[in-house]
Amino acid sequence: MKTKYLIIVPDGMADRPVPSLGNKTPLEAARTPGFDRLAREGAVGLARTVPKGVTPGSDAANLSILGLDPARYPLQRGSIEAAxxxxxxxxxxxxxxxxxxxxxxxxxxxxxxxxxxxxxxxxxxxxxxxxxxxxxxxxxxxxxxxxxxxxxxxxxxxxxxxxxxxxxxxxxxxxxxxxxxxxxxxxxxxxxxxxxxxxxxxxxxxxxxxxxxxxxxxxxxxxxxxxxGKRLPTLRERFGVSGAVVSGVDLVRGLGKLVGLTVVNLKRATGYYDTDFDEKRTAALRELKQKEMVYLHIEAPDEAGHDRNAAMKKKMIEVIDHKIVAPILAEVSRWPDRVRVLAMPDHPTPCSIGTHTSDPVPYVIWDSKHPLTRGMPRFTERLAARSARPIMAHTILREKFIHSREAL
Ligand SMILES: [Zn+2]
Structure with a gap:
């Protein structure tokens, strides 16, 4: 049985309690059966994607999720997007x-x-x-x-x-x-x-x-x-896996390319609320069928955070859950291959301040062939923070996701 790896990154999804949402975060307020299934059947933790002294940009945060310490590999966005x-x-x-x-x-x-x-x-x-x-x-x-x-x-x-x-x-x-x-x-x-x-x-x-x-x-x-211009160690060099990046944002496509992922061309991705979520899901599943790893990034919740629009952020999280997370879990559960999923935002973009913070974010690791029964009822900032002390996000691939079949 082959093992496949899917990383789902809803950009800027983590947030703080919002008064207009009854003091819930947009993630807590949203209806998210897909994320909740991940939390119920998987292992939830808390991770720091931005080390101290590093600006909480999507560049550093996504680099962390890809397993490289941004403090060791300082990159400028200009070079990444050029790639x-x-x-x-x-x-x-x-x-x-x-x-x-x-x-x-x-x-x-x-x-x-x-x-x-x-x-x-x-x-x-x-x-x-x-x-x-x-x-x-x-x-x-x-x-x-x-x-x-x-x-x-x-x-x-x-x-x-x-x-x-x-x-x-x-x-x-x-x-x-x-x-x-x-x-x-x-x-x-x-x-x-x-x-x-x-x-x-x-x-x-x-x-x-x-x-x-x-x-x-x-x-x-x-x-x-x-x-x-900079060169980074590739995922193949570090873990022996190859794959693709599915994102409408040049920065994330560039980071993917720098770590050796193939950049998937999307026709209708905008990096905004009006992006084609169906196209993204279809592309991610198609790539995952053919390759070992897919990095699937969705920008919309970050944009809502920058717009300080908590209602829009909640809605975007629901759309991501409904169009991407839930149907993907249903689909890969039927595959003969083992599919491991890591889902986590790259950083919080709290609607109350309209910009990124370095606060730790929740993450969840799920295995299609090894669902747990005693996970958490939901995937939220608060439940993750209650359950675990934050780890450095760049260690997740190495210690919990790729080389740790026992992690769950
Ligand atoms: Zn942002």
Whole structure:
């Protein structure tokens, strides 16, 4: 009998009690027969995905779930997402995250330009490439590459001293700057080449006809999270398993690629509330039939956390349960192969604060051939915290999931 491994990551699902939900967390308030089955028949624990001193980004948190300690493998999102769209990791090149954002009256009002569509974004990327990044700056060459929706990559090939200048400052991600004054934020760094480029994009994009009449115009490009190309130890090198990553988010696809997973192309994944959950389930099951491991990531609960929308978060958790978790468990229970499932959010994105925290998250490990009978009634933050002391999440694959058939 073969063993297959499925990792399900509802991004940012963990939360804190919300008054409007009767002091329950969105996960507690949601109807989740699928997650509850995992908890009942599996082993629930508590894990720290973000070590002390590391920013609680989805990059560090997902890297932990993939079994690598983010404190040992510091990565910048720019380099990760460059990998996801197939750019080679060149040592003479820096890779930036490039976001379309909306600025109104000098303030950042939307970190994602109203979730601009990829095809529309592509047109504006061409405009910036043509009108802002044309020609060489001090022997360097910068170019934008298309990602998904508002998230794109800028590759900047440059001589070492120029790269050092580009690395001298890391701006905050725009999702943490909503409400901030652009000029005030950028003024101290105005002489840096990438900050100059950002200001120029504002002029060119503001005037572009595409943005006329748009409620959330894509009127600035924000450059951040720049880093060099990096190589990571692969899952095959560490555990002898290979597999695929199913995600609509470039960052997660890039991390998957860096640890040797195949990136599955989804036609209708958006990384948002309107993503096609059926397509994700079908893709995950198809890949799991053929391969040993699937990393299935769903972004929607994180977005609801950033939007501070607890009702939407609860709804998204219910949709994930209904369309993904419950039907997948029903399906793999019928397979002759043993299927082990690890389900856990990468980090909390509490609706009350609208951003990520480093608090420990609940996880559950379930085995299709070895269901337990004395697990927990439900999969919730509170029950997990009551049952266990937190372990470091990067140890889960090695100690509890892949090499531990006895873990349950
Ligand atoms: Zn997030």
């Amino acid at each position: 996801s769209i197939g750019l080679p990791a060149r040592p003479d090149t820096l890779y930036f995250r490039a976001n379309f954002i909306t600025v109104k009256n000098g303030l950042i009002v939307d970190h994602c330009a109203g979730h601009i569509g990829t095809r529309e974004a592509q047109k504006l990327l061409a405009v910036v490439n043509r009108e802002v990044l044309n020609g060489s700056l001090e022997g360097s060459q910068a170019r934008l590459y298309t990602g998904v929706s508002y998230r794109h990559t800028l590759a900047w090939r440059a001589p070492a001293p120029f790269r050092a200048r580009l690395l001298s400052v890391h701006l905050d991600g725009p999702h943490d700057l909503v409400g901030s004054d652009v000029q005030q934020h950028l003024k101290p760094y105005a002489s840096l080449p990438h900050v100059e480029i950002m200001m120029k994009t504002q002029k060119v994009l503001e005037a572009h006809p595409f943005n006329r009449g748009r409620k959330r115009p894509a009127n600035m490009m924000w450059l951040w999270a720049q880093g060099e």
